[in-house]
Amino acid sequence: MSSWLMPVAVAVVIVWIGVRHVRASRSETLLDEHARRRVGPQAGAVPAPLSVWREANRLFRAGEEEGLLLLAEIGRQAPRRRQAVVTSWLAALRGGVSMGLDAPWRTAVQRELVSHLRPGADFWPGMDVVAPGAILVDFDLSGCRVNRVDLVGAVFLGDARFEAMTVTGDANFAGARFLRHAVFTDALFAKSASFGLAVFAGNVSLRSAQVADQLVFARAKVSGRADLRRAEVSGRADFRHVRFGGRALFGDVVFHQDAWFRHAWFRGRTDVGSALIGEAAEFGNARFGRRVMQ
Known part of the structure; x- marks a missing residue:
């Protein structure tokens, strides 16, 4: 490199760093001035820096x-x-x-x-949704993309909507109570999704949802319709001891590994037509209250 090019390159870098510093300082100054105007200086006192x-x-x-x-x-x-x-x-x-x-x-x-x-x-990008034990009203994250979801024990008043949501980390709704409908249609869970011990007072839909790891519904209670049509689960699907009070729709669902339904109780009509299970399907001690469509 020519001897005169080196100083020019250094000067350009210094100017670029200076411009970034000025812009950052200007933004911080605007925010600081905004905060000071809100509080106002005390009479006779010198305004102190405010967070x-x-x-x-x-x-x-x-x-x-x-x-x-x-x-x-x-x-x-x-x-x-x-x-x-x-x-x-x-x-x-x-x-x-x-x-x-x-x-x-x-x-x-x-x-x-x-x-x-x-x-x-x-x-x-990369935000976590962490609010265990929360009471959420008409909560709607449809179309959102988040990292990890921790809503363990949360209570959802009104409809809870997570349509076409993407979760790149684990999603945990264990013990949550959905007091109306829960909609996870077309949701993508890049890791596991857990609804163990959850209570659904209305309908729950995972229609066309995709779960890249295991799906856990063990000991959940669904009073309304459970719709898993065209859902795809790459890991184990655990529905042991689940109580399905309404229709249970598993048409065209794909379970790539084991699907466990031991001790599950299907009180309404059950539709498993065209369901695909890659490995073992266990229905030991399961109860069916109405017709099963295959």
């Missing part, structure tokens, strides 16, 4: 939309903060009606959450 993160959470917990939007802006500017922002939003949603969240506020929080979990211009 934008703390102020955003304070406003958000107070139910102010400005806090919601400020948290979203922090997530855009600082990717390392995104999971914490998502966790804050889930914390607001998880209280359901017990936290006194009115419908417009809950809808606004959920809309902002979904806008960053659904692939698009403002998508935040």
